[in-house]
Amino acid sequence: MLRVAIVGASGYIGGELLRLLHGHPRVTVVAATSDRLAGRRVDGPHPNLRGHTDLCFVGHDAVEDAGADVLLLAAPHRETMGRMAGYLTLAGTVIDLSGDFRLRDPGTYAAYYGVPHTAPHLIPGFTTGLPEWHRAELAAADRISVPGCMATAGILAVRPMAEAGLIEGPVQVDARTGSSGSGASGGPAAAHAERSGALRVFAPSRHRHEAEIAQATGHTVRMTATGVEAVRGVQVVCHAKLAPGASERDVRAAFHAAYADEPFVRVVARRQGLYRLPEPKILTGSNHCDVGFAVFADDGTVVLVGALDNLVKGGAGGAVQCLNVRFGWPERTGLEFPGLHPN
Amino acid sequence: MLRVAIVGASGYIGGELLRLLHGHPRVTVVAATSDRLAGRRVDGPHPNLRGHTDLCFVGHDAVEDAGADVLLLAAPHRETMGRMAGYLTLAGTVIDLSGDFRLRDPGTYAAYYGVPHTAPHLIPGFTTGLPEWHRAELAAADRISVPGCMATAGILAVRPMAEAGLIEGPVQVDARTGSSGSGASGGPAAAHAERSGALRVFAPSRHRHEAEIAQATGHTVRMTATGVEAVRGVQVVCHAKLAPGASERDVRAAFHAAYADEPFVRVVARRQGLYRLPEPKILTGSNHCDVGFAVFADDGTVVLVGALDNLVKGGAGGAVQCLNVRFGWPERTGLEFPGLHPN
Amino acid sequence: MLRVAIVGASGYIGGELLRLLHGHPRVTVVAATSDRLAGRRVDGPHPNLRGHTDLCFVGHDAVEDAGADVLLLAAPHRETMGRMAGYLTLAGTVIDLSGDFRLRDPGTYAAYYGVPHTAPHLIPGFTTGLPEWHRAELAAADRISVPGCMATAGILAVRPMAEAGLIEGPVQVDARTGSSGSGASGGPAAAHAERSGALRVFAPSRHRHEAEIAQATGHTVRMTATGVEAVRGVQVVCHAKLAPGASERDVRAAFHAAYADEPFVRVVARRQGLYRLPEPKILTGSNHCDVGFAVFADDGTVVLVGALDNLVKGGAGGAVQCLNVRFGWPERTGLEFPGLHPN
Amino acid sequence: MLRVAIVGASGYIGGELLRLLHGHPRVTVVAATSDRLAGRRVDGPHPNLRGHTDLCFVGHDAVEDAGADVLLLAAPHRETMGRMAGYLTLAGTVIDLSGDFRLRDPGTYAAYYGVPHTAPHLIPGFTTGLPEWHRAELAAADRISVPGCMATAGILAVRPMAEAGLIEGPVQVDARTGSSGSGASGGPAAAHAERSGALRVFAPSRHRHEAEIAQATGHTVRMTATGVEAVRGVQVVCHAKLAPGASERDVRAAFHAAYADEPFVRVVARRQGLYRLPEPKILTGSNHCDVGFAVFADDGTVVLVGALDNLVKGGAGGAVQCLNVRFGWPERTGLEFPGLHPN
Amino acid sequence: MVTCPECESAVVPAATPVIGEIVECGECASELEILTLDPVRAALAPEIEEDWGE
Amino acid sequence: MVTCPECESAVVPAATPVIGEIVECGECASELEILTLDPVRAALAPEIEEDWGE
Numbered sequence A, B, C, D: 001m002l003r004v005a006i007v008g009a010s011g012y013i014g015g016e017l018l019r020l021l022h023g024h025p026r027v028t029v030v031a032a033t034s035d036r037l038a039g040r041r042v043d044g045p046h047p048n049l050r051g052h053t054d055l056c057f058v059g060h061d062a063v064e065d066a067g068a069d070v071l072l073l074a075a076p077h078r079e080t081m082g083r084m085a086g087y088l089t090l091a092g093t094v095i096d097l098s099g100d101f102r103l104r105d106p107g108t109y110a111a112y113y114g115v116p117h118t119a120p121h122l123i124p125g126f127t128t129g130l131p132e133w134h135r136a137e138l139a140a141a142d143r144i145s146v147p148g149c150m151a152t153a154g155i156l157a158v159r160p161m162a163e164a165g166l167i168e169g170p171v172q173v174d175a176r177t178g179s180s181g182s183g184a185s186g187g188p189a190a191a192h193a194e195r196s197g198a199l200r201v202f203a204p205s206r207h208r209h210e211a212e213i214a215q216a217t218g219h220t221v222r223m224t225a226t227g228v229e230a231v232r233g234v235q236v237v238c239h240a241k242l243a244p245g246a247s248e249r250d251v252r253a254a255f256h257a258a259y260a261d262e263p264f265v266r267v268v269a270r271r272q273g274l275y276r277l278p279e280p281k282i283l284t285g286s287n288h289c290d291v292g293f294a295v296f297a298d299d300g301t302v303v304l305v306g307a308l309d310n311l312v313k314g315g316a317g318g319a320v321q322c323l324n325v326r327f328g329w330p331e332r333t334g335l336e337f338p339g340l341h342p343n
Numbered sequence E, F: 001m002v003t004c005p006e007c008e009s010a011v012v013p014a015a016t017p018v019i020g021e022i023v024e025c026g027e028c029a030s031e032l033e034i035l036t037l038d039p040v041r042a043a044l045a046p047e048i049e050e051d052w053g054e
Ligand SMILES: NC(=O)c1ccc[n+]([C@@H]2O[C@H](COP(=O)([O-])OP(=O)(O)OC[C@H]3O[C@@H](n4cnc5c(N)ncnc54)[C@H](OP(=O)(O)O)[C@@H]3O)[C@@H](O)[C@H]2O)c1
Pocket: A007, A008, A009, A010, A011, A012, A013, A014, A033, A034, A035, A036, A037, A060, A073, A074, A075, A076, A077, A079, A097, A098, A099, A147, A148, A149, A180, A181, A182, A183, A184, A185, A310, A311, A314, A315, A316
């Protein structure tokens, strides 16, 4: 059994890591950290784990004594970069879920996160934790940075077009997210009576994740983000100009070429039924990212849609998938849950 | 114009008082208090009032200088009783929305609120702010205590049966409430990701409002309260034993006798359609309380249902209705909004 | 009292017209039509009206005998155009809420509605029912066509920029809508278990209302529409390129110039608080349309946001506002409800 | 591999059976029936199964040719009893999810279902499909009738008290259910704009499932059912009188005695945290039923709470659990998903 | 005017009632069928079974 | 096996296809009508207009 420690295990991503790893046959969780809840049972903040585990939290620093083979970091961005050098000494493999090591360029980081990067020399050592586009490197990677939730949906939806040269110019990404995307400590904006039924355009443009999508696709990206009524779930609706001559058939072919053999990406672009384009509600709990498209020949535009569960494929599930790739296990291990309908 | 001051105007009840009084042709709001937001515009925490008012908050103590004819108190229970003696010197009429002066017996208060009452001598001076059952007294009352939101629904649903001697023995009240019932400062339990979709039995029995219903009906009451997915809205489903010989016709007649001329109570007990018994969702924003019943002759039981908007008929609207009664204005003044469907 | 007849009174728009006109001091409803429910009480399908009216439906054809001064048409598009010639003989003023007489060009109608227009000669006689931009004409108009719900939000958000020459090139409109937008007869797609929590991109581009926004603004419009978790409410998020030299100050000034004196349009673009940009949840039941903006000088783009209640400002409320303008009454008459918070 | 056929596979229970059996290592689905969708892919109505199966529906009668070892019946009640004799000839084991063979007494059936039972001679052959209370019989049963969703929650919550003699007299059950409880063909009452936010007391008393709970516990049961805002999820809140001398300790001990070794029943009765009593939202997709209690010594009453996902433990999952028991497989096989938090 | 047999409320049929017409009780929403015109008498219309909710 | 005219995916009809039968493309969910059996050929089935969503 591989020994895994989770830093930031009391948060929403931490809880999801606990859930997934608990069901993973090759892994044992040796430490789950929280300063706030040190000594308490993990099934307190994560009541779905009742009856499944007797694990208790340890303080963040106790991860040093955990003897872990792998460290999964689910701590806040800006907090993570300063501690990374230390984490790297503690385990052979480190998988970071924060935003701190996703952007290759420290200048871009500073522009989007509002603070200078404090460990820029460590950035180049990280591999992007997106198996669909980095599987080979991940198989040998010891430092992995998992993309953001909206970024994952955006990259999976846009990159096949970009790689195939089927779009040109800037991409407008309209992202929608549930309340769990802000983590367990949302503050007054997260109060149910305020957040319920919201259509809150909290980032009318320049949302952080646009830098990740731009980096992964080579296109200029403008990204709007709206908080919608949902706990889990992210959807991106992306607008781009088709390259001259690109047809719907080319688009479909490009998606198939990219994802036909992917265990967790489904191409959803249907002409009938209720679920014609990707929607997060049937993906809750699942590691799927659904991607789809609609081509408008009349004015040469394409709409690309991606959907996922931010805590699974957009976070903890993506990290576990990387772990599977890294250790040569079947990629679906521990990630079999297909999602629910109705839901 | 009557000069009204609102203490605790930054909260949810305070905001609703501002909304209703803004639309009231005979009232002007001379002070709206908040320590937390003193000096800020009231349309900050109450964005629905944008464009309707330029009022700003003053600190709680500034109410002393407001020269108000009427004080509306929307401060927390336990906080209100200690300050009441002071408030009573400030205005000719005081209408309290907290729980502190609802129960006639200080011992009962202590049992339900967990602290002794600190101003028991002031309790007898208060009239219950429920026009349906205390209209005549309210017309001359200078100290009014508005019942709790679930209590209002419960009393309006149960009391006609009790008065007519149609039920006997204890009454089981199953109350359901939206998240605004906890006010604007709900803490971690109020976070959207936790509260959303909840069916939280936060009081499996002995909810505070049971004492109010018992006091108003003369029956022993056992009350369960569950937080449900909604921002506004309260519903009570009450179970009682019919008195020997009581028939469905008697029940209907008793409800009609009690409420036929009431401007804000509708008897809803229908044999077809989607909305056969009272439901809060079509009452949002309205001052109606719908009450209904279903009689089971086979085992001699009756189910009584009440529904309202906790911030309106169950709070601010009830207070404004009392104000109208007290000052001899048409009772519907400022309370005309009928509620929405669909919603 | 003005005698008003409502055609299609059993639907969601029809019900909202009944609610608003019931509260309107200058109007009496002389007929409410439904073939499906002829003879039944209007408070059956519209339970919020219980206790407010004893009106019953008459069949659609019975409108001929109603002796109405004004006809309000809330029937389906494609059904309305064929009957319009007849309706025009029945009353001096006709206000149509369907899509059939909104587009000036029958060819555009055919392209967007999929059928040829069967009464193109009647189109020029209609005035657009949007007081903010057509108040003077409406004061004398006998045939009024109220814009679509998403179109209203889109036009109010985009047109000040267009008029002031502050944007150039095509406008991308991302619209979101609640389930009541499909009316009362939604079919299987409308089932709660399927529609609940949806983020359904039912029109990835080319939504019908884009033609209305294009017509009103003179810009090319591309419009995406997504069904979101809500019963009422529409929001549009629009992306455009700023004209060279246009600054945030210019944008704000243009919005203020356009709407400073409007009773129902509020400019919402705030730097703090929870509700910084327009959101429909606090507009439920209200006739307000909130509009806002965010300017991005770095790449010369602007994001324009509009929000409203599709059944009120985006439908029945807009029609009543037109009625007020047409008959010279204060524009707010019957439309005073400010909306709720929290909600 | 065991060959299983599903009758009524296009419905919500049918879809859930497909999901669970697809992930079950010992079972292969040889037929999935629907007349309405015969020939169509099962991932049409069940979009969560995309990418997981290429199965297509066959007509209901085609189940005769399926060569199934086990028949899982997810057809409507009243429809199932007439066809049961035929089904019993088709496979060695038949597991029925409808209500038709749950009640031992045909007279009770007639009273609750409004029609006489047409196959009363077959009733005694059925074993109740609730492993927690019938595990030994189920291991050898060829005809299994799975209890109703609310009945399962009610029985699991109440029966330990009844068996231990800790309660006396009638039990009041207040049940709450999501919209999927009505199946995929809900009609106008199921429309999102009507059902959304509902607190619909559709059975103020005498709900069908009360007969099942009465039968299983030996107590008189009165059951109220309310449709709440949720797609999945059932909760029961049950009120009973404690037997003289019964203490909280006795209650807790009885629950533990009953369920300590159960794989899918958790006793949840906590004194702190947000999830102190059972709530369905964290059980979505899981086969758990959480049960809990609160004892009120002052007046000798107990409140018993149960929660589950109606489509899983309250339906398809319960059936799969029975299948596991019947064929001697580990009871958790195919049912490992623990549920999600937050959700 | 007829009396609702279900709840005894007064129900006002249309100005010119027709035999067989259905009127609705405003109180309990029962559907009444007009049986005779002079005097106007009505009885409960047969109920269509509705599975309301569950 | 036939090719979906909409998206060019391979669509496998039932073991014993029948003329006029509708098969569904697993890829784009287009509905295809079987036109001939030997060889098996199919064309897009006429679309029923669905007002999907709005
Ligand atoms: N939520 C999502 O959808 C999502 C998706 C992908 C990635 N992410 C990223 O994942 C990370 C965690 O997100 P979350 O949503 O789970 O947040 P969260 O619910 O707020 O949890 C934060 C966790 O970080 C811990 N923590 C706080 N300060 C720390 C420090 N200085 N060192 C170590 N641990 C610290 C907290 O522990 P205490 O109990 O001691 O406070 C808590 O366990 C963030 O970087 C976030 O950007 C989130």
